[in-house]
Amino acid sequence: MTTATTRPGLAPRLAALTKVVELGPGRLDKKLLNDASTLLMQAGDRLKLSSEHTVVALAGGTGSGKSSLFNAISGLELSPTGVRRPTTARTHACVWGLEGAGPLLDWLQIQWRHRFSRASALDKGDSQLHGLILLDLPDHDSIRALTDTEADRLIGLADLVVWVLDPQKYADASTHRRYVTELAGHDAVTVFALNQADRLTAEELAELVIDLNDLLRREGVEHPSVVPTSAVTGRGIESLKSVVATAVSRRRAAIQKLEADLHRLEQRLIQAMPLGESLSAPSSVDEARRMGLTDALCDAVGVPAVGEAMENIYAERSSQWVGWPYPRWFAKFRPDPLKTLRLQGVGEEIRGIATASVSAQSAEVSNAVQALADGLSVGMNPVWRTAVHRAARSRSSQLPKALSEDLTEVAPQLDRVPGWWRVLKVWQYLLVAAFAAGVAWLLVGLLMPDQLPPALELLGDSTTLPWVGLMTASVLGLGALSGIASRNFVELGASRERERLEREMRRRVAAVSTTMVVEPVERELTRHHTFHTALRDLST
Amino acid sequence: MDDGRQESPGEQTLSFPPVTDEGLTEVRDNDALDGGDKKVAPAAASPEAEGPAEKGGEEAVADDEPVNFFAARKKPTGPADRAVAGMPGGGASRGEEEAEFSGPSLFVKPASRGGPETPPKQDEPSAAEETASAEGPRFGDEPDESVPAAADEAPAPAEIAADEASVPASASDGEKLVVKEAPDADAKPEETRPGATQEEPEPAEPEPAEAGAAEAVPTAVTSDGAEPAAAASGGVKAAAIGSDGAEPADGAKAATTGSNGAKPGGEELPPETVETLMAALDTLRESVADLRFGLELPGAEEARSAQADLLTQLQDYVLPRVKTNTAPALIVVAGSTGSGKSTLVNTLAEKNISRTGVRRPTTGTPVLACHPDDRKWFMEGDLLGGLERLDKPSQEAGLRSLVVVATEKLPQGVALLDTPDIDSVVEEHHEIAHRMLDAADLWIFVTTAARYADAPAWNLLRLAKERGARLAIVLSRVQPRSGEVVLKHFVRMLTEYGLGEIDRFVINEAKVQDGRLPDSEVTDLRLWLAELSVDEERRAQAVRETLNGVLDSFRTRVPALAKHLEGQVAFRTELRSDVEAAFLSALSEIDKASKNGSLLHGEVLARWQDFAGSGDLMRSLQLRKRGRAAKQAPERVLAFRSAIRTGLESLIVAAANRAAEEVAARWRHRSELGAKLAEGLDRPSDDLVRHTSRAIATWQEHLSELVRTEGVAKRSVSKLVSFDPDSLALIFTVAMFSGTNGEGVPHRLVTALLGAESLRGIGAKALSDLRARIGMLFDEESMRYVQALDSAGIPDESVATRLYQATYNLEVAR
Numbered sequence A: 001m002t003t004a005t006t007r008p009g010l011a012p013r014l015a016a017l018t019k020v021v022e023l024g025p026g027r028l029d030k031k032l033l034n035d036a037s038t039l040l041m042q043a044g045d046r047l048k049l050s051s052e053h054t055v056v057a058l059a060g061g062t063g064s065g066k067s068s069l070f071n072a073i074s075g076l077e078l079s080p081t082g083v084r085r086p087t088t089a090r091t092h093a094c095v096w097g098l099e100g101a102g103p104l105l106d107w108l109q110i111q112w113r114h115r116f117s118r119a120s121a122l123d124k125g126d127s128q129l130h131g132l133i134l135l136d137l138p139d140h141d142s143i144r145a146l147t148d149t150e151a152d153r154l155i156g157l158a159d160l161v162v163w164v165l166d167p168q169k170y171a172d173a174s175t176h177r178r179y180v181t182e183l184a185g186h187d188a189v190t191v192f193a194l195n196q197a198d199r200l201t202a203e204e205l206a207e208l209v210i211d212l213n214d215l216l217r218r219e220g221v222e223h224p225s226v227v228p229t230s231a232v233t234g235r236g237i238e239s240l241k242s243v244v245a246t247a248v249s250r251r252r253a254a255i256q257k258l259e260a261d262l263h264r265l266e267q268r269l270i271q272a273m274p275l276g277e278s279l280s281a282p283s284s285v286d287e288a289r290r291m292g293l294t295d296a297l298c299d300a301v302g303v304p305a306v307g308e309a310m311e312n313i314y315a316e317r318s319s320q321w322v323g324w325p326y327p328r329w330f331a332k333f334r335p336d337p338l339k340t341l342r343l344q345g346v347g348e349e350i351r352g353i354a355t356a357s358v359s360a361q362s363a364e365v366s367n368a369v370q371a372l373a374d375g376l377s378v379g380m381n382p383v384w385r386t387a388v389h390r391a392a393r394s395r396s397s398q399l400p401k402a403l404s405e406d407l408t409e410v411a412p413q414l415d416r417v418p419g420w421w422r423v424l425k426v427w428q429y430l431l432v433a434a435f436a437a438g439v440a441w442l443l444v445g446l447l448m449p450d451q452l453p454p455a456l457e458l459l460g461d462s463t464t465l466p467w468v469g470l471m472t473a474s475v476l477g478l479g480a481l482s483g484i485a486s487r488n489f490v491e492l493g494a495s496r497e498r499e500r501l502e503r504e505m506r507r508r509v510a511a512v513s514t515t516m517v518v519e520p521v522e523r524e525l526t527r528h529h530t531f532h533t534a535l536r537d538l539s540t
Numbered sequence B: 001m002d003d004g005r006q007e008s009p010g011e012q013t014l015s016f017p018p019v020t021d022e023g024l025t026e027v028r029d030n031d032a033l034d035g036g037d038k039k040v041a042p043a044a045a046s047p048e049a050e051g052p053a054e055k056g057g058e059e060a061v062a063d064d065e066p067v068n069f070f071a072a073r074k075k076p077t078g079p080a081d082r083a084v085a086g087m088p089g090g091g092a093s094r095g096e097e098e099a100e101f102s103g104p105s106l107f108v109k110p111a112s113r114g115g116p117e118t119p120p121k122q123d124e125p126s127a128a129e130e131t132a133s134a135e136g137p138r139f140g141d142e143p144d145e146s147v148p149a150a151a152d153e154a155p156a157p158a159e160i161a162a163d164e165a166s167v168p169a170s171a172s173d174g175e176k177l178v179v180k181e182a183p184d185a186d187a188k189p190e191e192t193r194p195g196a197t198q199e200e201p202e203p204a205e206p207e208p209a210e211a212g213a214a215e216a217v218p219t220a221v222t223s224d225g226a227e228p229a230a231a232a233s234g235g236v237k238a239a240a241i242g243s244d245g246a247e248p249a250d251g252a253k254a255a256t257t258g259s260n261g262a263k264p265g266g267e268e269l270p271p272e273t274v275e276t277l278m279a280a281l282d283t284l285r286e287s288v289a290d291l292r293f294g295l296e297l298p299g300a301e302e303a304r305s306a307q308a309d310l311l312t313q314l315q316d317y318v319l320p321r322v323k324t325n326t327a328p329a330l331i332v333v334a335g336s337t338g339s340g341k342s343t344l345v346n347t348l349a350e351k352n353i354s355r356t357g358v359r360r361p362t363t364g365t366p367v368l369a370c371h372p373d374d375r376k377w378f379m380e381g382d383l384l385g386g387l388e389r390l391d392k393p394s395q396e397a398g399l400r401s402l403v404v405v406a407t408e409k410l411p412q413g414v415a416l417l418d419t420p421d422i423d424s425v426v427e428e429h430h431e432i433a434h435r436m437l438d439a440a441d442l443w444i445f446v447t448t449a450a451r452y453a454d455a456p457a458w459n460l461l462r463l464a465k466e467r468g469a470r471l472a473i474v475l476s477r478v479q480p481r482s483g484e485v486v487l488k489h490f491v492r493m494l495t496e497y498g499l500g501e502i503d504r505f506v507i508n509e510a511k512v513q514d515g516r517l518p519d520s521e522v523t524d525l526r527l528w529l530a531e532l533s534v535d536e537e538r539r540a541q542a543v544r545e546t547l548n549g550v551l552d553s554f555r556t557r558v559p560a561l562a563k564h565l566e567g568q569v570a571f572r573t574e575l576r577s578d579v580e581a582a583f584l585s586a587l588s589e590i591d592k593a594s595k596n597g598s599l600l601h602g603e604v605l606a607r608w609q610d611f612a613g614s615g616d617l618m619r620s621l622q623l624r625k626r627g628r629a630a631k632q633a634p635e636r637v638l639a640f641r642s643a644i645r646t647g648l649e650s651l652i653v654a655a656a657n658r659a660a661e662e663v664a665a666r667w668r669h670r671s672e673l674g675a676k677l678a679e680g681l682d683r684p685s686d687d688l689v690r691h692t693s694r695a696i697a698t699w700q701e702h703l704s705e706l707v708r709t710e711g712v713a714k715r716s717v718s719k720l721v722s723f724d725p726d727s728l729a730l731i732f733t734v735a736m737f738s739g740t741n742g743e744g745v746p747h748r749l750v751t752a753l754l755g756a757e758s759l760r761g762i763g764a765k766a767l768s769d770l771r772a773r774i775g776m777l778f779d780e781e782s783m784r785y786v787q788a789l790d791s792a793g794i795p796d797e798s799v800a801t802r803l804y805q806a807t808y809n810l811e812v813a814r
Helices: A007-023 A030-048 A066-074 A101-108 A150-157 A173-180 A202-218 A237-250 A253-272 A287-301 A303-321 A325-333 A346-353 A362-376 A382-393 A399-408 A419-447 A454-460 A465-539 B035-044 B051-062 B066-074 B079-086 B094-101 B109-113 B123-135 B137-141 B143-151 B155-171 B176-184 B187-196 B207-222 B226-235 B237-242 B248-262 B271-290 B300-323 B341-349 B372-380 B427-438 B455-467 B483-496 B519-534 B536-595 B602-613 B634-670 B672-677 B688-710 B725-738 B745-754 B756-791 B797-813
Strands: A054-060 A092-096 A115-118 A132-136 A160-165 A190-194 A226-228 B329-335 B367-370 B388-390 B401-406 B414-418 B442-448 B470-478 B503-508 B621-623 B721-723
Touching: A007 A030, A007 A253, A007 A465, A030 A150, A030 A253, A054 A066, A054 A150, A054 A237, A054 A253, A066 A092, A066 A132, A066 A160, A066 A237, A092 A101, A101 A132, A101 A150, A132 A237, A160 A173, A160 A237, A173 B427, A173 B455, A190 A202, A190 A237, A202 A226, A226 A237, A237 A253, A253 A465, A287 A303, A287 A362, A287 A399, A287 A465, A287 B602, A303 A419, A303 A465, A303 B602, A303 B634, A325 A419, A346 B602, A346 B745, A362 A382, A362 A399, A362 A465, A362 B634, A382 A465, A399 A465, A419 A454, A419 A465, B271 B300, B271 B536, B271 B797, B300 B427, B300 B536, B329 B341, B329 B427, B329 B455, B329 B536, B341 B367, B341 B414, B341 B519, B367 B372, B372 B401, B414 B519, B427 B455, B442 B455, B442 B536, B455 B536, B470 B483, B470 B536, B483 B503, B503 B519, B519 B536, B536 B634, B536 B672, B536 B756, B536 B797, B602 B634, B634 B672, B634 B688, B634 B725, B634 B756, B688 B725, B688 B756, B721 B725, B725 B745, B725 B756, B745 B756
Parallel strands: A054 A132, A054 A160, A092 A115, A160 A190, A190 A226, B329 B414, B329 B442, B367 B401, B388 B401, B442 B470, B470 B503
Antiparallel strands: A092 A132, B367 B414, B621 B721
């Protein structure tokens, strides 16, 4: 009931951590990821288990009196104490208020024979300890502990850790470096019991408490709670009990502990993957970038060059069909350099070159993809940058081929001959024929007007001759004019064709690049964004 | 308290019987103890007269029933705890305890000079038996034999051991050194001598016993037989370790150490030997000082600190020690924080020279106490030469200083050095402590009843063992009430660790007055010191032994350093070869692309089609006619030319991209350091594109030039046909990159125009020029990686060789 108010605060953070763990593989250091998923599991387990119980662990070096303190708090001789070091090898547990504690103890892996219970109803004055599970841990610093991680494990699992220190060992590196510094931020769920206080005089004890407080503050424990105790004289046991009782009665230690753990992990995560500008990195590929990629890929295929080539080749070739025939005939009489070089067949082959299909330059394609990934991953963590690049390139080996194949379908037939070219050619030859006829008429009419048979008398009619001459001349002009006009039409048509072609090719390039480059990249970008959003949510 | 509690194993499965103050039911079983306790228990229960008493003492600590222990503490009159309760009584001095619990290891030296002797004789056999059974189950059956042997008949079995041992020992392979040295090997046995027999407190020993002792060491190593081992265990404590059978290696080590210690022990070193040794050590020091571990590889930090350690030890200790080996012995007191090192030194010096207190850690500056006559040596000597000498401790004394205090109370020839701790939060202290230990002739290791199982303590003991340092152990702050049990356990741990024969002293927890213990607690230690002071030969020998141990340790420590350096060199070579391989493969990629026609794709292809299809190609060829220049279509030729340039450029840039990424990936894969070095290097440099386009443009010009100057070949053609060299250069490029192997239009064209001969010439020149230009570009790129590597530090391989050489020379000099 008391926890109901606090758990919602933890839940979204745990959900965010789940996201981080989900998306982390390959992006986060293995150990960190491992710790994160361990914490996630721990938190899930702990929250599922009894919230009515608070697990308090007595931890410390060998010989500092954990077992004695355990016995003193429980009021029973449950854990064997002794002078041999190390004494306790297995964790002992004592429960105040049994119902519901079983699964929790199972989870803590406390052996059955080391579990004890206090029927608190029969206890006088111990009722405020109801819900306490007190653990007496093995030491963490003896040679035995080098091979036994039990203490280590339970220190990580307990809701509240009471560090049992003694005047001899309170400044040991094994306690401070390995645990206290690591647990900074756990102030609320860490208590330091300075045990064996009976061995010191009052002044010595006061000096020592001050020294210990200073030491702990230097290590990042902001508000150390130090309780001098003595299991022998019983001094300080009550105050330690009351500290524990407060934590137990508030039922918050488990949550606080998890929150502190989360905080700690979050610090490590942030350190490993600084948020920085990451959240401002794009989560999708915007229009401008898509355009840029399409442009670059079009260049790789040579779309503008193909268009230009088409225009030029049409213009050149059309002159064979629609142009004035006379210059062509004259050109044939000009000596052919190829013939001089004894390369007669090459002329045809050169014309044949212009029929080859469209293809993509793979180096340029890969540079285009690289440029896109570079632009998108600016400001990202190197790991993510690599991932974006990898995503962009995931299908880049097939990309040139796909582009080539797709564009060949629309590539212009450079040796195509439209029908109207043929019509015009016929028209031109008709004009040539008319010209020839006109010339013949003129010749006949001028040279032998009198020798004509009567059927052809008309030809010799001198009055028609000027008109015939005019007509012949205009046929010649008409041929030239129609040659120029149709050439213009060819060029106009070619440039229209080129525009259409370029549009179509761009459309296809854009489609191919979307499925083969943009989509994988966007998946990675979304992942990046989700991950960092989760990371941010975790820290709030 | 006792009543109401009962063991009820039948209820083991009931996990939570309600427990109250009134009716407490305990549910647990017997194996709550660790293995050691279990093993002891039956032995203690063997049919001995004092079995029950011993058992009681044992159970007080180790029994699974807390009830008993609690009762024992509250009711000291119970029969079960007589042994425990009895100990604090005046009669049971520390010396007796040692005599009892060292058992077959026969550590009876303290007993020989311990105070009033009222040993509870009846305890002895069982105690001995117990230890024996813990060490080797075999002895558990015949405790009666081992004990008398230990007490009285030491020489005799030792002799037998000597006879029996000589054969297997010499037969054993690889142990020749041991066998040869054994007769001289009086270093180790000598140490055992004073304690070996109670009748003869004099250091001088009957000859047979000594020989036996010397021989017994190899025996223990080589023989598994119960008989000689048992005999040896009666005679020589060193053999007690070996006779376990489980630790022959330890025995062998002990033997080797002993023999090494004995080698120079025979006589003074001749001056020329000292000289060669000094020279060898100097070379070694220089080589070690020259070491640079630039690369932050895993282990580099350790290697650097190992190097520093080695260097300091050479300067602080080895060199001064070799120079003058008659100097006073430096005894370094080291141990955990709060173990009472300063208090001990103060007490022995009878002067408050080192600050004591409850604050941990207490001592930060090492304090050296010595006899006034020795003071000069320590103030001015080279020993620990790197430390600033102070007269008295002061607040501002840094970590690199040493307080030297003279006191009459310390005997001449031995100096005590109080060190900072080895395990507190102040990690600088650990370093200083280790530095002091590196300079020590003898180590006194101080631990306490609460700490003796701490991991750092055992790490230090391991180090001492590795270094072969002479060691004495002080167990302080022992509660008189529990002393017996603690000591027994500690000794067992030591024995298991192969340190059973070490000198041990026990100091009970006592009221510390004015930073000192009552003098009675340190009598034995004082005697031990006095003995060292008086017996010069013994002292010198201890000194030499430690020195030899240190020199021995160089055999592994120096090569380890060299090995790490070699690792660094290898790592660097690997990274460099990664760069080379990546860029080589990029070059070959370009080569391949230029040969298989893949360059003629995309824009280049379209432009070529344009060039050919639009008639420009034909127009570039003209029959030679006077006064008529070739008609050109410059914009198309230029576009074609730039398309070729772009194509080549992108080919190179893409290859460089891939190479850069590959290098970064390989480096990252290799190690963390590689990843760090590769940071920002997974892209080619920003200048690459600019440089490439410039290089290709120059190349194209070069090609035109070649065509113009060298391509005028075929005279028969040139008379008839003129050509535009720029266009021809383009056709030539296409022919070169089309990869059709002499087929195809462009090829035939250029062949016809230029002739096959000059075509080949131009082709080869153009290609090699292009390759050279790309190679230069890539060299520039790979330089970035090499620079990154260099900035991380360049390890020098020759130093490693010099190190090996120096180590070898040192061995020769010894």
